Each structure stands twice: as C-alpha cells, then as structure tokens.
Amino acid sequence: MFDSLSSKFASAFSSLRSRGRIKSSDVEEIVAEIRSALIESDVAQEVAKSFGDRIQELALPELERINKSTNPSQGIFEIINAELTKVLGGQTRRIRMAKKGPTVVMLVGLQGAGKTSLAGKLAQYLKSQGNTPLLVASDLQRPNAVTQLQQVGASVGVPVFAPEPGNGVGDPVKVAQAGKKFAEDKLHNFVIVDTAGRLGVDAELMNQASRIRDAVKPDEILFVVDAMLGQDAVRTAQSFLEGVGFDGVVLTKLDGDARGGAALSIVTLTQRPIMFAATGEKTSDFDLFHPDRMASRILGMGDVATLAEQAKAALDPDLTKKFEEKFAAGDDFTLMDFLSQLQALKKMGSMSKMLGMLPGMNSGAMKKQLDNLDEGELVRTEAIIQSMTPAERHDVKILNGSRRARIAKGSGRAVSEVNNLVDRFTGAQKMMRQMRNGGGMPPGMPPIPGMAGMPKMNKQLPPKKKSKSGNPAKRAAEQG
Ligand SMILES: Nc1nc2c(ncn2[C@@H]2O[C@H](COP(=O)(O)OP(=O)(O)OP(=O)(O)O)[C@@H](O)[C@H]2O)c(=O)[nH]1
Ligand SMILES: [Mg+2]
Numbered sequence: 001m002f003d004s005l006s007s008k009f010a011s012a013f014s015s016l017r018s019r020g021r022i023k024s025s026d027v028e029e030i031v032a033e034i035r036s037a038l039i040e041s042d043v044a045q046e047v048a049k050s051f052g053d054r055i056q057e058l059a060l061p062e063l064e065r066i067n068k069s070t071n072p073s074q075g076i077f078e079i080i081n082a083e084l085t086k087v088l089g090g091q092t093r094r095i096r097m098a099k100k101g102p103t104v105v106m107l108v109g110l111q112g113a114g115k116t117s118l119a120g121k122l123a124q125y126l127k128s129q130g131n132t133p134l135l136v137a138s139d140l141q142r143p144n145a146v147t148q149l150q151q152v153g154a155s156v157g158v159p160v161f162a163p164e165p166g167n168g169v170g171d172p173v174k175v176a177q178a179g180k181k182f183a184e185d186k187l188h189n190f191v192i193v194d195t196a197g198r199l200g201v202d203a204e205l206m207n208q209a210s211r212i213r214d215a216v217k218p219d220e221i222l223f224v225v226d227a228m229l230g231q232d233a234v235r236t237a238q239s240f241l242e243g244v245g246f247d248g249v250v251l252t253k254l255d256g257d258a259r260g261g262a263a264l265s266i267v268t269l270t271q272r273p274i275m276f277a278a279t280g281e282k283t284s285d286f287d288l289f290h291p292d293r294m295a296s297r298i299l300g301m302g303d304v305a306t307l308a309e310q311a312k313a314a315l316d317p318d319l320t321k322k323f324e325e326k327f328a329a330g331d332d333f334t335l336m337d338f339l340s341q342l343q344a345l346k347k348m349g350s351m352s353k354m355l356g357m358l359p360g361m362n363s364g365a366m367k368k369q370l371d372n373l374d375e376g377e378l379v380r381t382e383a384i385i386q387s388m389t390p391a392e393r394h395d396v397k398i399l400n401g402s403r404r405a406r407i408a409k410g411s412g413r414a415v416s417e418v419n420n421l422v423d424r425f426t427g428a429q430k431m432m433r434q435m436r437n438g439g440g441m442p443p444g445m446p447p448i449p450g451m452a453g454m455p456k457m458n459k460q461l462p463p464k465k466k467s468k469s470g471n472p473a474k475r476a477a478e479q480g
Helices: 003-017 024-040 045-068 072-087 115-128 145-156 172-185 203-216 231-243 261-270 291-298 304-314 317-328 335-347 351-355 364-371 376-386 390-394 401-411 415-439 472-479
Strands: 103-108 133-138 190-195 220-226 248-252 274-278 286-288
Touching: 003 024, 003 072, 003 291, 024 045, 024 072, 024 261, 045 072, 045 261, 072 261, 072 291, 103 115, 103 203, 115 133, 115 145, 115 190, 115 220, 115 248, 115 274, 115 286, 133 145, 133 172, 172 190, 172 203, 190 203, 203 231, 220 231, 220 274, 231 261, 248 261, 261 274, 335 376, 335 390, 335 415, 376 401, 376 415, 401 415
Parallel strands: 103 190, 103 220, 133 190, 220 248, 248 274
Antiparallel strands: 274 286
16 A cells, blocks of 8 residues: 555655755755655645645755754654645544434445445444444445345444335435434444445435435545545545535555555545545455554555554454463463464464555565565465374474375375474474573564563563573673
C-alpha cells in the first residue's frame, strides 16, 4: 500500500541525507521531488502544489535551528512527517456514537467499491469491541445483493435485516426504516445500512441514497471508494459529497497496486477524514485509518504500532501463559510449541503484509525480498509437523531415516524439507535452552510470537547450572 509513493519519498530523502548542512536550495530541491512524487502517485496537482508550498514555508524559517542539530536532515523529515499526517487527516477519527438509540452507519459508493464487504468488516470490528451490530440490506438493485449481505453477515455472526423474499417489498427506503426500527426494538446498538451502487455517478442513485439518508438519519455516512480508481476516486468523492453528503471516507483495495495518492487528495479536497481502510477480501483485512501511522509508513519509517497491535491480537494469552509455565518448570521447547508459534504467526496475517510494517521494509531491495517471500512455507511446515506422531513431535531425536521418509510421504513434501525443518527446530530449541539458562536472546534474534514475556523469565529463574551468562554485558555485570 502506498508503495510507489513510499519508494519515491525514500529516494528523495536519501539525497537529502547525504548533505551535512541544509541550504534553502536543498529544501527547494526536496520539495520539487516531493511534488513530483505526489503527482506521479495520483495526487491532484493542486494538492501536491500546496503540500510542497507548505513544507517550504515551514522548513525555511527553521533552517538555522535545524542546522544546529546533530542530524539536520532529520529535522526536515520531521516537518514533512507532521505535514503529511495533517494532510492525511490528522487525528484518527472513530465512529461517533448516537446519543440515544442505535448508532446508524450508512454506506454509500459506486458499484464494486466494496460496500457490502465493508459492511461485514465493520460489523465484525464493532462486534469485537463488544457492540451488537445489525446489518440492513437496503440494496435491492442487484438480484443477489441481499443474499450476498446475508452470507457476509453469517460469516461474521451478525444478524441481517432483509426484506422477506417475494412479498413485494421493493423499496430500499422502507427496508432501511424498518431495519432501524428493528434495531431499536431488539436493542442493537449499531445499524449498518448497505446501499446499492451504480456503475457511474447518476442522479437516480444519489436520489435513492438521499431518501434513505432522510429516512434513517445516519450518525455517520461513509463514502466507500476503491483506492485503485486513482484520480477518478476524487471526482467520485466530490459528486457524492454534493449529491448525498458524507462524514467519512473508507478506502478499499489498498492491497492492490493503488498508487495511494487519491487518499491525500480526497481528504484535502472534500475536507472529510479517511476513517477506515480495507486491505483485502477477508473480513479481517480491515483497520481504523491512522493518519500518523500511514504518514510514517509512506515515509519509510514503518508502522510498528499496528504491528504490535496485531501481534497482541493474534497472541492467545492462555498459550503465552502455558509457555511461561512450561519454561518455568524447566520443560523443553517441543515441535508442538514450534507449531503453535507458526499458527500464531499465521494468525497475524500475511507475512509480507506484516513485515512491510517494519521500518525500512518498504523500500528498494527489502521490498523485493518481501514480495518474493514464500507464504506457502508456513503451510508446508505445518503439514510436515502434522504428519508426525505425537512421540516424534515430542522428541525429534527419534526421527531416523525411515521415520523422516514416512513423514515426507504423509505430508507430500521432500525428505530434504523434513530435514531442513528438523534442523531449524533444533536450532530454535537450542536457543530456547540458552535463554532459559540465562543467556538471553542471541543478538539480532527477532522476538518470537507466542513467546511474549519470555525474556523476563531470565529474571525469575536462577541460572540452571552455575555457568556464566552468555551475554557479555551481563557477564561483566556479574563479575563487577
Ligand atoms: N482485494 C480486495 N478486494 C476487495 C476489497 N474490498 C472489496 N473487495 C472485493 O471487491 C468486490 C466488490 O465488493 P462488494 O463489497 O460486493 O462491492 P459493493 O460496493 O457492495 O458493490 P455493489 O453492491 O455492486 O454496489 C468483491 O469481489 C470483494 O471481495 C479489498 O479491500 N481488497
Ligand atoms: Mg453491495
């Protein structure tokens, strides 16, 4: 997401970083580069221009101060980051709850924008926060629109209010109204109204959406737009703003190769915040839109905050506790633990998406590596472990040649892959033992999901043997 913009910014910054003192001509240069990066990424000309002007206005008077600091390019970077955050909407905007009765959220947008999918994503998100949403099928345009929403609702376990088939209820306005009434009676605290889209902006579509709006008086009207539309997304947004009005924007299909510029333009030109982003077809491919995190991602600083949140959500607290207890008891790290970790990793979502949130991962060579990352690897590893007997999983030392051949056959993988996995696991096991014995994490080792809280074990446990710590700093402390 925003990859091209991000890599263009990265090259602009690398030229700035190579300078010691920053002159006003350097600022002008980077501003020119930023402007063209923005325009190439589908940001409207006027928005790109005013963004550049603003950076210049802010940076020039600060040059003296910036040049006194140890890292002048960082000073410019911070100005750009703050301004980009502002252009992307500033603060994260959450749904405003109704003061009384259910909060009504109405979704509008063109055909295929992703409204119905979003209805499911939003419902799941709200439900996960302890709400009791109701989905309302007010798209009676397409013959299967209602069934589509019913399937979406079923998949996230959220009820759907829909007209009874065949009894002639063909008025989306009445359905919306009845849906809201149903929610009030049944004490649902959120109502999500899915509406019909059209191929292009037309008067009839606007008229229908406006009538639904007047009937249910939404607390939030969300304009759903496909980020891949580029500049067209901005024009569509402006038409919807005039025709129906909306309070916030939802960008969908950010997983595609959208150049992302539309996001910046829409916020600036409609003065409406982006509230949510959808990044795939699964109901979990959805998040609140955080302007600061997005700016930091675009600028190649990564999105560690989101990564941490996802890790936390994916980690099963019971599992983490179990690990802690196991280690405290001095038990060994087994292949089953290894498998649970892989499953936690998988739950955290697509590996490449996840790793892309780390600083510096979205530019140049790193990006290529990520794109080539083999997601199937996890699945294959899982298959191999699942083809083992419980005894084998418990102790890989019993894996002789014939057992390995049987496992390979059972999982449909090559024996070399089984060997490779056993080697990797043995290495991980060794590392875990070392940690337990007070050695701490080997340098450069990433934290392992499912193992949150592990390092603190070092403090709670006396070293098993009287061996000195493997960690030089600690050893020094022990001796000192
Ligand atoms: N890759 C990707 N696909 C998406 C995303 N959001 C929706 N889609 C897909 O886009 C297609 C259209 O989505 P819908 O939710 O049916 O769109 P809609 O706005 O309800 O369309 P109409 O009901 O025809 O107006 C579906 O195939 C979705 O799976 C997304 O964020 N990423
Ligand atoms: Mg739909």
